[in-house]
Amino acid sequence: MSFIDDIFERSVKSRIFKRREVLMPDYVPEVLPHREAEIRRLAATLAPALRGERPNNVFIYGLTGTGKTAVTRFVLKKLEEKAGELRVPVRGIYVNCRHRDTPYRVLADIAESLEVRVPFTGLSTGEVFSRLVKKLRGRAGVLIVVLDEIDFLVKRHGDDVLYKLTRINEMLDGGSKVSIIGITNSVRFVESLDPRVKSSLSEEEMVFPPYTAEQIRDILEARAEEAFQPGVLDDDVIPLCAALAAREHGDARRALDLLRVAGEIAERRGLDRVTRSHVMEARNEIERDRVADVVRSLPLHGKLVLASIVMATGGGRHYTTTGEVYDLYLQLTSSINIEKVTFRRVSGIIGELDMLGLIVGRVTSRGRYGKTRVIELASDAEAIIEALSEDPMLDGVLEVIERRAGVSVRRRESP
Secondary structure, three states, rough: OOOHHHHHHHHHOOOOOOHHHHHOOOOOOOOOOHHHHHHHHHHHHHHEEEEEEEEOOOOEEEOOOOOHHHHHHHHHHHHHHHHHHHHHOOEEEEOOOOOOHHHHHHHHHHHHHHHOOOOOOOOOHHHHHHHHHHHHHHHOEEEEEEEEHHHHHHHOOOHHHHHHOHHHHHOOOEEEEEEEEEEEEOOOHHHHHHHHHHHOOEEEEEEEEEOOOHHHHHHHHHHHHHEOOOEEEEEOOOHHHHHHHHHOOOHHHHHHHHHHHHHHHHHHHHOOOEOOOHHHHHHHHHHHHHHHHHHHHOOOOHHHHEEEEEHHOOOOOOOOOOOHHHHHHHHHHHHHOOOOOOHHHHHHHHHHHHHOOEEEEEEEEEEEEEEEEEEOOOOOOOHHHHHOOOOOOHHHHHHHHHHOOOOOOOOOOOO
16 A cells, blocks of 8 residues: 555655644734734733732633634733743633533533543532632632633523633632633623623623734735745735635634645645645635534534525525425424424524524515515535434435435445
8 A cells, every 4th residue: 555655755744834733723823913902902901910910801702713712822821921930820721612512511621720630420510610619729829711612602501600700709718819711703692691790701801803804814924934835835825815714704714724725635636836726625625614513513403494494495496484494394303203393493593593604594575474584505505414414313304305405415424
């Protein structure tokens, strides 16, 4: 199998990448272009920790890819370095609430970062919180907890854990202090919080504006210099990545993903140049992966409603209505013999799918017949059905969905 050796050899001696990790989402660069004002403000907010004082809690808003996480982790890194020089006990803990998507796991991650042993399951959330409080009472210093994508946790499980964490200082003595940084993509998220949580968490608020195409281009050029071998990018690659990402509300993360995946496509083919066509291929590949990740995260009834929309908009149709979707949803639930939810709940699920970017729904007037919601797919039908095929609960209806949608996709392989 000499071809495997060839693949590995090309990977070891890449003609495309110099440091691929520079383009990864979790990489924190030493320079963050066009976020100097946000860095300055967050650093000033957290600076009292260097005097042993508790900084104000901070709530950070902004669309995806506007630098919220990168700025927060950058400032925390610098804060910890300065605290080390001054021999002041300051610690930052980062938790992504989309990945640790239960109150138990969020609290367990914080506790384990402080060397508190917590089993994977078996304790109540209250017990994990009690162990965390006990540990904090035994240590001095300032702890800054970053809860990234906090809206994902609260939407699923409520804001009880957030309430506990924002009130934790009331249970500690003067030597230990905790500050919270909440990060969300939703500007309206804070409106859904309990007033007590809202008042505690929003002591300081920061809003990160979207990047312009020119700013994204600056970011890409800075990263590309570190990430790629000299001269491998065609001149129009970075401008194209910046322009495509600027259409997505100034999403620098998407631009970096486009640039990285374009490079990976060229590398897999043994090429020594990254071209415009590789960027367009990367765009399609990323979109399919994004759709798959979102669809996999949906509960069963969310998948069934989405499948109903795919069916209703198939066969040359470009839109449907809530009533048509509900009729198809009833047929699907009946065919797999599960209990249906109400029309009102399906309407709510449609709104959630709209927020996730899988569909677009808009209310239109029908004159004397009132108003109705017109629904269109915003994602590729084949990519959606391919992701749905991974759920064994839907095995019995996949052929019906594909036939009505007018597409055929790869089947989920049996283990």
